[in-house]
Amino acid sequence: MTDISQPHTPAPTNVQLSKVWTSPRNLFGLFMTGLTALFAAIAIIPLAAIVINVASQGLPLINLDLFTKLPPPPGLSGGGLGNAIVGTLIVLAVAVVISVPIGVLGAIWLSEFGRGSKIAYWVRFSANVLSGVPAIIAGLFSYTIVVMTMGTFSAFAGGVALAVVMLPIVMRTTEEGLVLVPEEVRLAAFGLGATRFETVSRVVLPAALPSIATAVTLAVARAGGEAAPLLFTALNNNFWSTHLFKPISTLSVQIYFFAIIPFRPQQELAWAGALVLLSIILIVSISSRLLTRKKRY
Amino acid sequence: MINTSPESPDVAAIEARRNLRYYLDQLFYFLTMAFAIAIALVLVWIVVQIGLTALPAITRFGFSFLTTTTWDPVQNIYGVLPQIYGTIVTAIIALVVAVPLGLGIAIFLSEDFLPPYITTPIAFAIELLAAIPSVVIGLWGIFVLIPFLRPFYAFLYEYLGWIPLFGTSPRGNSILTLGLVLAFMILPLITSISRGTLISLPPHLRQGAMALGATRWETILRVLMPAGFSGIVGSIMLALGRAMGETMAAAMLVGNSNRISISLLDPGSTIASLIAAQFGEAGRDQVAALLYAGLVLMILTLIVNILAEMIIQKFQNVER
Numbered sequence: 001m002t003d004i005s006q007p008h009t010p011a012p013t014n015v016q017l018s019k020v021w022t023s024p025r026n027l028f029g030l031f032m033t034g035l036t037a038l039f040a041a042i043a044i045i046p047l048a049a050i051v052i053n054v055a056s057q058g059l060p061l062i063n064l065d066l067f068t069k070l071p072p073p074p075g076l077s078g079g080g081l082g083n084a085i086v087g088t089l090i091v092l093a094v095a096v097v098i099s100v101p102i103g104v105l106g107a108i109w110l111s112e113f114g115r116g117s118k119i120a121y122w123v124r125f126s127a128n129v130l131s132g133v134p135a136i137i138a139g140l141f142s143y144t145i146v147v148m149t150m151g152t153f154s155a156f157a158g159g160v161a162l163a164v165v166m167l168p169i170v171m172r173t174t175e176e177g178l179v180l181v182p183e184e185v186r187l188a189a190f191g192l193g194a195t196r197f198e199t200v201s202r203v204v205l206p207a208a209l210p211s212i213a214t215a216v217t218l219a220v221a222r223a224g225g226e227a228a229p230l231l232f233t234a235l236n237n238n239f240w241s242t243h244l245f246k247p248i249s250t251l252s253v254q255i256y257f258f259a260i261i262p263f264r265p266q267q268e269l270a271w272a273g274a275l276v277l278l279s280i281i282l283i284v285s286i287s288s289r290l291l292t293r294k295k296r297y
Numbered sequence: 298m299i300n301t302s303p304e305s306p307d308v309a310a311i312e313a314r315r316n317l318r319y320y321l322d323q324l325f326y327f328l329t330m331a332f333a334i335a336i337a338l339v340l341v342w343i344v345v346q347i348g349l350t351a352l353p354a355i356t357r358f359g360f361s362f363l364t365t366t367t368w369d370p371v372q373n374i375y376g377v378l379p380q381i382y383g384t385i386v387t388a389i390i391a392l393v394v395a396v397p398l399g400l401g402i403a404i405f406l407s408e409d410f411l412p413p414y415i416t417t418p419i420a421f422a423i424e425l426l427a428a429i430p431s432v433v434i435g436l437w438g439i440f441v442l443i444p445f446l447r448p449f450y451a452f453l454y455e456y457l458g459w460i461p462l463f464g465t466s467p468r469g470n471s472i473l474t475l476g477l478v479l480a481f482m483i484l485p486l487i488t489s490i491s492r493g494t495l496i497s498l499p500p501h502l503r504q505g506a507m508a509l510g511a512t513r514w515e516t517i518l519r520v521l522m523p524a525g526f527s528g529i530v531g532s533i534m535l536a537l538g539r540a541m542g543e544t545m546a547a548a549m550l551v552g553n554s555n556r557i558s559i560s561l562l563d564p565g566s567t568i569a570s571l572i573a574a575q576f577g578e579a580g581r582d583q584v585a586a587l588l589y590a591g592l593v594l595m596i597l598t599l600i601v602n603i604l605a606e607m608i609i610q611k612f613q614n615v616e617r
Contacts, residue, residue: 029514036405039398040419043488046481047426050437057440106336109329119334125606126337132535132602133343133595134542136569140591141343143576144350164339171336195318197325225430228544228569232576252432256545259436267440274433285428289421 051278057268058275066272071238071254077265081273083240087155087248088224091234094159094244095166095223100216103170110171111178112186112200124172131168138164139229147233155241155248158234165226166219173218177211178204214288221284225277227252251277344595351588362589368555368571370579375586377593379557383472383565384594387551388540390476390561391483396533398480399487404517406488407495420492427485435549438478443469443550446477450562465560470552473561478546483536490535490609494528495521527608534605538598544569568594 065080072079106123114120142161147153181204189199205212227250235247236257242248251273258270348355354362358375365376402423406416450467457463502524506516522529552564553574568590576587 025512025515029512032514032517033405033410036401037410039401040405040423043398043402043423043426043481043484044419047422047429049441050429050434053437053441054433102332102335105329106333109326109333113326113329114333119330123333123337125610126340128606129599129602130336130340132538132542132598132605133340134538134544134569134598136542136544136572137343137347137591137595137598140347140572140588144346144588148350164343167336167339195322197322198318200325221428225428225432227430227432228573231573235577252430252545255432255436256549259432259439259549270436271440274436277430278433281428281430282425285425289424 051282054271054274054278057271058273061268061272062275066269066276070240071258071269072265074261074266075263077268079269081251081254081269081276083237084249084251084254084273085276086240086242087234087237088250088252090155090242090244090248091158091162091230091250092220092224094156095162096216096220098159098163099166099170099219103167103215103219104174104212107171107174107178108200108205110175112196112204124175127168127171130164131172134228135161135165135226136228136231138162139231139233142229142233150245152245153233153235153247154243154245155234156244158230158248158250161229161233162223162226165229166223169219169222170215173215174208174212177208177215180211181207210291214291217284217288221281221288224284225252225281227256231256344592344599347588347592347595351585351592353582354585354589355592358586358589362586363593366555366557370575370583373582375583375589377568377571377590379555380566380568380571380590381593382557383551384541384567384569384597386561386565387472387476387479387547387567388537390473391479391540392533392537394477394480395484395487395536399484399532399536400491400529402484402488403491403495407492408513408517420489423485423488426481431482431543431545432549434478434482435546438474438546438550442478443474446474454562461559462561465558465563467562468552468564470550470564471562472551472558472565475547475551475565475567476561478550479540479543482543482546483540486536486539487532490532491525491529494525494532498524527611531605531609534601534608538601538605541567541601542569542594542598544573548573568597 065078066082067080067085068082069078069080070083071081110120110123114123139161141164142157146157146160150157185203185207186199189203194202230250230253234250234253236253237247237249255270255273255277258266258273261267354375362376363381364378365374366378367374367376368379369375405411406420410416447467447469450469450471450473453463454465454467498521502520503516506520507513511519547567547570551567551570553566553570554564555566558565572587572591572594575583579587
């Protein structure tokens with residue numbers, strides 16, 4: 001046993017206890033901090049470059065014609081992307097009509113009835129895997145079930161393909177919103193004698209409406225930019241078409257075709273289309289993310 | 298005065314209403330369950346549907362489809378080895394670039410180097426990178442990135458041309474261009490999931506390491522990274538799946554050349570770019586072959602995604 005009454009041995013004088021700024025450990029830390037800061041800066045560059053390039057190339061072509069006229073024949077200038085903008089809206093509308101009811105109802109089961117069950121685990125698991133499935137596969141799928149059955153490329157087929165892309169996003173985001181609705185609200189409804197259906201439809205869903213709206217806008221933002229699934233479902237159309245079962249033009253596909261043909265006016269239209277598409281998608285995703293950030297029950 | 302006898306119309310009405318509410322409730326329950334299960338089955342349906350439609354090509358070419366390099370619609374002979382090679386090589390380049398970048402950023406944004414009012418906008422901006430449509434990235438790649446990269450490629454060829462990887466005179470559209478673009482497309486995925494993992498690690502890990510006298514970076518590299526290993530690996534797997542399936546940027550930037558070249562400066566092809574480039578004007582047999590290629594891509598990405606999900610879920614179960 002040590003005797004605490006003994007005086008301490010004097011501290012060795014040649015040991016420097018204060019933090020040495022230039023010790024290898026500190027230098028390593030500083031180096032790593034600088035390196036990761038540099039990485040963060042590097043990652044912002046492409047985003048800034050894309051936004052600036054698209055804006056500067058596309059802005060001069062933004063005029064009324066762009067939204068109201070048909071694309072010009074190859075090599076000629078003028079015209080616009082009116083049919084592609086309308087077509088994008090139609091295809092997205094089809095996709096929303098298919099994916100939102102299925103996604104929201106599926107999410108209701110997951111959050112209200114299936115919590116913790118084995119089925120819910122597998123549904124969530126496959127929805128997560130489904131969201132990782134390449135979009136082009138959704139296009140092939142829609143091709144085999146819609147285009148081959150009906151014998152024609154169509155706006156409807158494009159909508160089905162985009163619905164597959166949107167489904168997991170709608171369901172998982174809606175579920176996250178539903179889970180945030182406090183349990184007490186449900187218990188109060190049950191206490192008043194409401195059935196599960198009444199509780200969900202009159203209490204839980206209205207409370208979660210903002211998150212459902214977020215889910216839908218996020219999914220639309222994602223699907224709206226997809227071109228791959230539309231290449232061989234909606235195909236393309238150089239003329240006005242609002243027919244659900246005919247090929248239809250969409251912005252993303254039009255940008256692709258105009259980017260790879262060697263005519264200057266078409267390439268310029270591609271930039272203008274990219275600006276329209278990019279602004280819509282960035283505005284939608286920024287606003288929906290800001291909305292979710294504020295959501296706290 | 299309420300008539301209380303069982304035959305009373307009032308009671309019957311109440312009972313009828315109660316039954317209606319009950320059946321409506323049951324109907325609702327099973328309807329939602331059916332939709333939930335349907336979503337799970339979509340995955341199976343996709344594989345079965347594409348597989349069935351590709352059946353003529355599968356029976357005709359079998360496994361030689363995966364090991365031969367001919368793509369000849371005139372003679373109806375198909376093999377996708379160059380595309381499989383291109384898909385894997387571009388994905389590997391993307392990972393080699395994006396993993397250190399993404400992990401570095403995730404650490405930088407999660408470990409309190411800077412106050413939240415600076416890190417939050419940076420994290421937000423990086424997430425926005427994921428929202429940019431790939432067709433816009435492709436357009437930008439063709440007209441801005443490729444002209445920008447050309448001098449660097451010329452430099453690589455001139456001074457490092459003795460390495461087979463840079464051994465051909467550079468063209469703009471190449472395996473390397475696509476790899477670099479894919480790297481930036483998957484960066485947000487790696488960053489956001491790794492960052493989420495690091496943030497959700499229990500604080501006592503950090504405190505313990507600090508208490509033992511570790512510096513901040515020693516804590517990060519020796520304690521936090523091993524603890525968050527599975528989440529990080531999961532994010533990398535998800536990114537790999539995304540890189541393999543990316544279509545529009547691939548079709549626009551890889552050059553769509555049907556051959557295998559060791560040089561990264563040569564154009565190549567990926568499964569997705571092959572489908573995108575050829576499906577539109579494909580005849581019946583070629584469609585079956587392209588669907589077979591799609592099935593191969595689907596299975597590749599499914600394996601990667603399922604592994605990623607399993608790794609991430611295992612990690613979450615340990616933490617909670």
